[in-house]
Amino acid sequence: MKIKLFTHTDLDGVGCAIIAKLAFDEVDVEYCNYNEIDQKVKDFTGLMKFKEYDKVYITDISVSKEVADLIEYSVTEKKEYLNRYQLIDHHATAKWLNEYRWAYVDDMELSIIPGEKVMKSSGTSLFYNYLWENENANLPFALNFIEKVRRYDTWDWHTIHNDNEAKRLNDLLYLIGRDRFVQRFTKDTSLRFTEGEEMLLEIEQTKIDKYLETKSKQMFKQYFGDHLVGVVFAEQYQSQMGNYLALNNEDLDYVVMIDVGNETVSYRGIHDSIDLGIIAKSFGGGGHPKASGSQTHSNVKESLWRTFVALNK
Ligand SMILES: [Mn+2]
The missing domain is CATH 3.10.310.30 (Diaminopimelate Epimerase; Chain A, domain 1)
Known part of the structure; x- marks a missing residue:
């Protein structure tokens, strides 16, 4: 399967890129900020580039009504394009997109914690579960990685779990850069940091503490x-x-x-x-x-x- 992925630039968006690379052989990733996504998807769709891919995913970010209508219009042209697009997002402000059959937006999901029914969702966790249920994708078990990303993105790491590992995962992304991070976690989704990673994280934390104090x-x-x-x-x-x-x-x-x-x-x-x-x-x-x-x-x-x-x- 040849996949096109438009995803957000933060840890959660990058998490979606890792999930896509774990699930599919060929993935073209385009990282987008909120101010870029509409233009990029619009150009891609307007030029009918979706014909070159088996599936186009938009994850952890959403499109405007204008772009949503353009997608809708383009995929209804031929029956084979009907399921070509899938948008998966967890931002409550994008829930209106659920009126399109190719969009799935939910800010809550079933909790993995026994006794709790729902928890805040993340792009990465929704995307993983979506692929698991709908695409028959050959996904490795990556629950720990996904949960850390979710905790970081929803800030649950701080407000509920006091989970410093989730924060360190995000630090690592910015320390080693997006491409190295994607490569590293596509190879191994475990969160056992290497000695080198540990040292980078320690130096970084000292820097962060100083910066926060100054900004305060x-x-x-x-x-x-x-x-x-x-x-x-x-x-x-x-x-x-x-x-x-x-x-x-x-x-x-x-x-x-x-x-x-x-x-x-x-x-x-x-x-x-x-x-x-x-x-x-x-x-x-x-x-x-x-x-x-x-x-x-x-x-x-x-x-x-x-x-x-x-x-x-
Ligand atoms: Mn997110």
Whole structure:
């Protein structure tokens, strides 16, 4: 089977790439950010590139209504294309896509923990279970790897399990890079870190601790509507930082991390009463109630410069 995979760039999206490579012989992976996915899938579909593949998967990320309609229109042209696309996502903000027969979006799934019925889902776990049930794929047993990815992505590692291994798995991805990470876990899905990996992780943790401390000092507090928001400019470790800052500043409703260089904004919170998925959506982004993201405007860098010049005149 020749597979095309559009997947997200984070650990959960990369986890989907690993699952695809475990399940199929030939996989063309395209990693996409929220701001790229629509254009990439649109071009691919518009140029009828799906004809070159047995199956096209879109995992851990979703497409706009316009692109969804384009897919729908393209696959109904011929009967053989009807099942060519499959989108699998776990972001609650994408649930509306379930009206398309090729989309499967669920933010919850059956729990692997005895006594608990449901748990938050992840792209990787939904994709693995989907392939297991629907594609008869020859998948190895990778439950531990999948569960660590899920725990990291849903932040369950922190809020429920206190599972540092899940966090270290994510650290390792950014330390060794996407391609090496995919290669490493396609070969061996076990989480026994090698001596070299252990050392990298240890050095990294020292760096992270220092960075969080610095950013904590740089953060400023601002009202946005009724909410008191902590704002920080940061280019790294947004997930850990958001959680760290939210936990250490109980007066804050949530934390906003702006990465000017990459033109991204991350929202993190710990309060049940605030849905950051909705707040990010109002800025053209999306995500979960306690962790979401959007893009900055592409002229933010220039406006910062202009403001700086104006203020110093
Ligand atoms: Mn995910």
